[in-house]
Amino acid sequence: MRKSIATVCLSGSLSEKLTAAARAGFHGVEIFENDLLASRLSPEQVRERAADLGLAIELYQPLRDIEAVSDEQFTRNLRRAEHKFQVMRQLGADVLLVCSQVSGQAVDDDALAAEQLRLLAERAHEHGIRVAYEALAWGRHVSTYDHAWRIVQQADHPALGLCLDSFHILSRDSDLAGIERIPAEKIFFLQLADAPVMAMDVLQWSRHHRCFPGQGGLDVAGLVRHVVNAGYRGPLSLEVFNDVFRQSEAGPTATDALRSLIALEKRAGVCAPPAPLTQPSGIAFAAITSTDPQPVTALLGALGFVRTHKQAAGNRPELWEQNDARVLVDSGSATRRDGARLAGIGVRCPDPDALVDRAASLLVPVLVRRRGEPNVSPHTISAPGRTEVFLCATSDRATGACPATAGALLGIDHVALTQPGAQFDQAVLFHRSVLGLRPQESVEVADPCGLLRSRALSNDDGSLRLVLNLALVPEGDDHPAQHIAFVTDDILAAARRFRAAGAETLAIPANYHDDLDARYDLDPAELAAFREFGILYDRDEHGGEFRHFYTATVGRVFFEVVQRTGGYDGYGAANTFIRLAAQRS
Structure with missing residues (x-):
């Protein structure tokens, strides 16, 4: 038409x-x-x-x-x-x-x-x-x-x-x-x-x-x-x-x-029967660029990651793995202003070529990479907000660095991408139309210095989750941090392991945990551990629970560790303003 x-x-x-x-x-x-x-x-x-x-x-x-x-x-x-x-x-x-x-x-x-x-x-x-x-x-x-x-x-x-x-x-x-x-x-x-x-x-x-x-x-x-x-x-x-x-x-x-x-x-389906859209089936890796990779890799090491690949040409990028969680760290395209930034995500898809064709039909730039990364298609898709989407085979999985210790990180739960104001709605349309993700309703959270608008998208089984953030902040601070959230089945063990490696979790005000004690009937020992390690907690109306903590911010990147139980399907939005305030203090 x-x-x-x-x-x-x-x-x-x-x-x-x-x-x-x-x-x-x-x-x-x-x-x-x-x-x-x-x-x-x-x-x-x-x-x-x-x-x-x-x-x-x-x-x-x-x-x-x-x-x-x-x-x-x-x-x-x-x-x-x-x-x-x-x-x-x-x-x-x-x-x-x-x-x-x-x-x-x-x-x-x-x-x-x-x-x-x-x-x-x-x-x-x-x-x-x-x-x-x-x-x-x-x-x-x-x-x-x-x-x-x-x-x-x-x-x-x-x-x-x-x-x-x-x-x-x-x-x-x-x-x-x-x-x-x-x-x-x-x-x-x-x-x-x-x-x-x-x-x-x-x-x-x-x-x-x-x-x-x-x-x-x-x-x-x-x-x-x-x-x-x-x-x-x-x-x-x-x-x-x-x-x-x-x-x-x-x-x-x-x-x-x-x-x-x-x-x-x-x-x-007004011109022809709509072609079936095969959704990506998960996040294969996240890619970070940094002018100085050492602070990023130090955090990854403290979280239990092991460097499993270092490309010979130019000594980049490095691949850090832990079970099915993988992070590429590269110094190739970072700028001094960014320090470190989240540059892209790898998504697993059953038919990368079909996804490339769909992206091209929707006027999305498709790039051909001149240098290879491990297990990555030569095609990448340019997404809004200076982010690239790398295409990986569905069968692609980590082959090593799979510790069975308590508190190990099992994979990437979600990735949070901060969008410039003019590109927030563009990013929603991109991930919905190209990747076939389902958007949830927008959520607005008070920031100590502004307002954060957030919208989550996911595939049908929740194996690929993205959170798009639009930060309405003062002029000159228009590139807030983005983050990668890793999933574990034992948040306390993960926090103890992180602390034992010499790293510190984001400090959370005591007032927050005092209020948590008033709102929920938590086990006193668990609440004490929450206070000690800066762990935040949320519970949905069905009894599902969400426990999570944050690392320090390096450049414009930080990490989150989460544990979901009881079918919890959110992202701890009730705690976002606490995290934002803690990061600014």
């Missing part, structure tokens, strides 16, 4: 927005009126510029507060509409978006609304223009698509139809099945946006928190299936109001927008 984007989604001038949309690969655009009014290009020049770029102008928007008003007001509204018709003819656009009334001047009278919309459609038809009527979720009298459809039916004019907007429909929790009862020729346009599930005023939700499909929590794919089942074959068009997108570079945002539509088509 044709793919379109509203200019309101992108930053910059109208000319810059058109260029970004064309370079990303869109077929068309919706011209947002404010962008045209602020442009130094005439409507004819905009038309020529779009044509030169190979873009169709699919829609002009919006015309507001038209229907269900007094005769005098409607006469003024028609005069305003006539001006827009002239502009649209100069632009070469033939569909006009009309939003349902929000004005206090409007009356609750469907018959009057239908009559006036029919008169508007008659005028539009004389100019070769169609009117797409859209129910705003906060409309004064018309706020649902089925109500708007009843008015369009009553108006009964061939130049009047519907614009269906996924945000307005899904935010009202409307019945999607009813869409299939609308004749295809009456669905003039389809606008798409996702959003995180939030309890807030719907207007503010819409104006500031929309995102591209796949980045939020709404069932956009389900809605698209119903619209296509109704017979709609027009553009899939994005209309996203988002404060971050409007402050970000237009080119990468447009590429991410198109990626979201390609992934949406795959999830919705």
Whole structure:
């Protein structure tokens, strides 16, 4: 299906927005009126510029507060509409978006609304223009698509139809099945946006928190299936109001927008039966780059890791192993600013070539590495946030360094990746669409100097877990630390072994453990050990338990050791603010 984007989604001038949309690969655009009014290009020049770029102008928007008003007001509204018709003819656009009334001047009278919309459609038809009527979720009298459809039916004019907007429909929790009862020729346009599930005023939700499909929590794919089942074959068009997108570079945002539509088509299966997506089956290793690897390897040694591979050429990278937990340490691409950083993860997948093909189809850069690492495919995928995803065979497992001692680390439980603000939603879409991971709802945690937004993703069996973090911190501190969490079946033994190796766990305030004693009926000996070794504790509503401790931070990397019991499936979010405060003290 044709793919379109509203200019309101992108930053910059109208000319810059058109260029970004064309370079990303869109077929068309919706011209947002404010962008045209602020442009130094005439409507004819905009038309020529779009044509030169190979873009169709699919829609002009919006015309507001038209229907269900007094005769005098409607006469003024028609005069305003006539001006827009002239502009649209100069632009070469033939569909006009009309939003349902929000004005206090409007009356609750469907018959009057239908009559006036029919008169508007008659005028539009004389100019070769169609009117797409859209129910705003906060409309004064018309706020649902089925109500708007009843008015369009009553108006009964061939130049009047519907614009269906996924945000307005899904935010009202409307019945999607009813869409299939609308004749295809009456669905003039389809606008798409996702959003995180939030309890807030719907207007503010819409104006500031929309995102591209796949980045939020709404069932956009389900809605698209119903619209296509109704017979709609027009553009899939994005209309996203988002404060971050409007402050970000237009080119990468447009590429991410198109990626979201390609992934949406795959999830919705609207062009062909969706190809089965084989999920990665676990984390094979994590890769760290450091200008001075010694502090990183010292921590790994204290945690019980053994260096099992040191590449001859340039003495890098080093492979450190313990059971099925592996860490590559490399000094090749680190910078002085980072010191040490988490540069990538290796994921096990049954068919690396298929995953590479999927990534390429979703406009994700695929890199071919010039130097080999042990057991790693030559292909890597470039993920948001300066992170690479290395592809490993499913059968790939550690071959040595498998201590059976108490407190040994068994594997990588999860990896936490901190994202720049503009790339947080991009990273959610990447890991969901390329790796097939399931995102959980976002969690916000108070940081002593700001706010941390976090969103976890995992495969179906939990063998691959990622946590994406967005730290809203003061200017100049925009690269908070990332970390690797290792799993053990004996957290106290792991902590004692770490301490015996001469290392110290992150010191946790005594007040935390005092409160822990008040909240949970813990064994006094266990609580005393928690205090001694800085171990944190959480319990879910089903009785599952989570015990974890942290190491010191080296550069922008630290390590966590966790123990899960009783089916605990979270990440100790209740303790995150304690960890953040302890790391800053």
